[in-house]
Amino acid sequence: MKAPALLRIGLVLCVLLLIVVAAVVLRSGDKPSAKAHSADLEYLKAVNSVAPLQDPELLFVLMTQFVNSNLQGEGAEFFSARLREYEPKLTPVQKSLYLGIIGLLRAQHASSVPLLRRYGYVKDTIARLDQAKQLSGGQVFVVNWIAGVVHTELPGYFHQRKAAQEELAWCMEHADKAPHSAWLREVYYHLGKLALNDGDTAKAHEYLLRSGYSDFDHPITLATPFSEDRASGHAFAPRRITEVVPRRIYTLSGFEFTEYYFVVSKDGHELIGIDAGTRPDFAKGAYEALQAYAPGLPPLTTIFITHAHWDHVGGHSYFRSLNPRPQFYGRGNYQEEFEKEFNGPDVFAKQFFGERFSAEDVLSYKPDITIDNRTDLNVGGSKVELIPARGGETHDAMLIYLPDEKVMFMGDVIMPYLGAPFAEEGDLQGLLDALDTVVSRNPQYLLHGHEPLTRVFNSPVILGHLKTDLAWLRDQVLIAIRRGVERAGIHQLNLIPPDLLATQPDAYEPYFILREHVIDRIYDQNVGYWEANLQGLAHPNRTDRAELLVDYLGLSEAQIVKAADRLAADGKYEMAADLIESAEAKFPDSVSLKRAKRFAYLKLMEKNQNTDPFKFIIYSGRIREQTPQINAQK
Structure with missing residues (x-):
């Protein structure tokens, strides 16, 4: 009798030991305290609760x-409820995406599950991932990616190493099925972790190098097309050249901060450029890449400038050095834009455009031919309509329309920030008027100044919806301002236009991307330097706040770090970062503060990696974090 009893006790102890080890190894943050959800989270839950989304991007956002x-448990429950609700309407692939998301969220929530339930909880999570792969036929990149990442993170006694290796290897072999090539970053990173676990340090570090991460202690997951490099600045996408109209209209993405467009004229004798890039060296690299991609192109004779921002004219000197020298068409009021650009703080330029950016490259721009009224041109047999506009980013905007090809070059008319966030510009009414102009032409292709804009704001139907939605949003913000609601309070209202959820699924993501910045710009333009909440009456700086924390409240370095860690555990990374930035003056050499600061900004990068590139840039810059570009393998 004793032997079976001891055996049973031994088995129980073994299981408990496995559970305890899992608690240590499974990746998860501290359990968050009860807190109100952000308006962004509530908005995303709302649009995901209407019906199955045709575009899965908002599922992943x-x-x-x-x-x-740090709400993985709630997230798993939310997506599980949607899966049950929508299941009769879902295709097998759609079901696989829901199951993959549920599996990832459950895996990260596992350490919060009571010990005696945890082992079974993880086994059930593995089963869901297996079901997702079966439903997708093993052919959906994102499903394999999720499974490979989760299986890599599981402790060895779950016996998922082989599955992880196969799933990640499949992702490498089928990179062309990824949403974009930068999804390979985590594939390389996790293959490196597997190699490290197997004792193959050479292979591990080879994969680590390919991932772009500096070490294997990386607390965030990045599946963003964005990249950051001190020398070259920010790029919105991996490098690629595509043909919007075969052998006629070329798009160059990821060569720098902005897009390049080139059009072969209808008679085939002239090449037309749209915008001139940020720096002469960038312009040279992009143009030479185009010539290598499409040998035998005609000479570049004409360049149309959509607006005179840094990243659209700074490379003009390279193009002017060509023979023949192309003619530049641009708005006559471009110098007014220069004044706004260069009257603001200049501390951001090199973060955005790289360390070799020079303001002189921008300020030396001058159009050869100025456009102040709607103008029809014929360039090599191609009809071109030049349409001056006042918004929404700059007052020197110019839409460029090719009516025969039904292509509208938008520039940054609908840049979500309504002007650079650190410059006093932007015109919402100008944007609404420009949307009317675009919708009236009903173009087939909308090509914007930056790759994400072309993906998101991609049809006149969407622009028509947005005009109504943004006009409604403006009215609501102005009402709130008159009531004395502070800016943060307006954001917390989670303002959703009355018809958006029911009738405008194509506008869910575009409106979400615009909403925060439209609120900020309207608030900035309608509230003086004394705000209703008394902000602006006094001018405490970071040194004053450091004195408040340390000299008056008596907080120690350890207490400040602990508070920052608690804020981070609750997902309040902005507050954690602000606390640390305020305290740094008192503890300039603190290693623990530097660690907490780095973690907070990394998590802010993760949060904004697919929805707010400018925040991604700024947060990266605060900790000098580089995210190398990952391009498709040739």
Whole structure:
């Protein structure tokens, strides 16, 4: 009798030991305290609760919000409820995406599950990932990616190493099925972790190098097309050249901060450029890449400038050095834009455009031919309509329309920030008027100044919806301002236009991307330097706040770090970063503060990796974090 009893006790102890080890190894943040959800999270839950989304991108944006907020358990329950509700309407592939997301959220939530339930909880999570792969036929990149990442992170006694290796290897072999090539970053990173676990340090570091990460202690997951480099600045996408109209209209993405467009004229004798890039060296690299991609192109004779921002004219000197020298068409009021650009703080330029950016490259720009009224041109047999506009980013905007090809070059008319966030510009009414102009032409292709804008704001139908939605939003913000609601309070209202959820699924993501910045710009333009909440009456600086924390409240370095860690556990990374920035003056050499600061800004990068590139840039810059570009393998 004793032997079976001891055996049973031994088995129980073994299981408990496995559970305890899992608690240590499974990746998860501290359990968050009860807190109100952000307006962004509530918005994303709302649009995901109407009906199955045809475009799965907002599924993954919401998943990222749950993960970043340390609400993985709630997220798993939310997506499980949607799966049950929508299941009769879902295709097998759609079901596989829901199951993959649920599996990832459950895996990260596992350490919060009671010990005696945890082992079974993880086994059930593995089963869901297996079901997702079966439903997708093993052919959906994102499903394999999720499974490979989760299986890599599981402790060895779950026996998922082989599955992880196969799933990640499949992702490498089928990179062309990824949403973009930068999804390979985590594939390389996790293959490196597997190699490290197997004792193959050479292979591990080879994979680590390919991932772009500096070490294997990386607390965030990045599946963003964005990249950051001190020398070259920010790029919105991996490098690629595509043909919007075969052998006629070329798009160059990822060569720098902005897009390049080139059009072969209808008679085939002239090449037309749209915008001139940020720096002469960038312009040279992009143009030479185009010539290598499409040998035998005609000479570049004409360049149309959509607006005179840094990243659209700074490379003009390279193009002017060509023979023949192209003619530049631009708005006559471009110098007014220069004044706004260069009257603001100049501390951001090199973060955005790289260390070799020079303001002189921009300020030396001058159009050869100025456009102040709607103008029809014929360039090599191609009809071109030049349409001056006042918004929404700059007052020197110019839409460029090719009516025969039904292509509208938008520039940054609908840049979500309504002007650079650190410059006093932007015109919402100008944007609404420009949307009317575009919709009236009903172009087939909308080509914007930056790759994400072309993906998101991609049809006149969407622009028509947005005009109504943004006009409604403006009215609501102005009402709130008159009531004395502070800016943060307006954001917390989670303002959703009355018809958006029911009738405008194509506008869910565009409106979400615009909403925060439209609120900020309207608030900035309608509230003086004394705000209703008394902000602006006094001018405490970071040194004053450091004195408040340390000299008056008596907080020690350890207490400040602990508070920052608690804020981070609750997903309040902005507050954690602000606390640390305020305290740094008192503890300039603190290693623990530097660690907490780095973690907070990394998590802010993770949070904004697919929805707010400018925040991604700024947060990266605060900790000098580089995110190398990952391009498709040739």
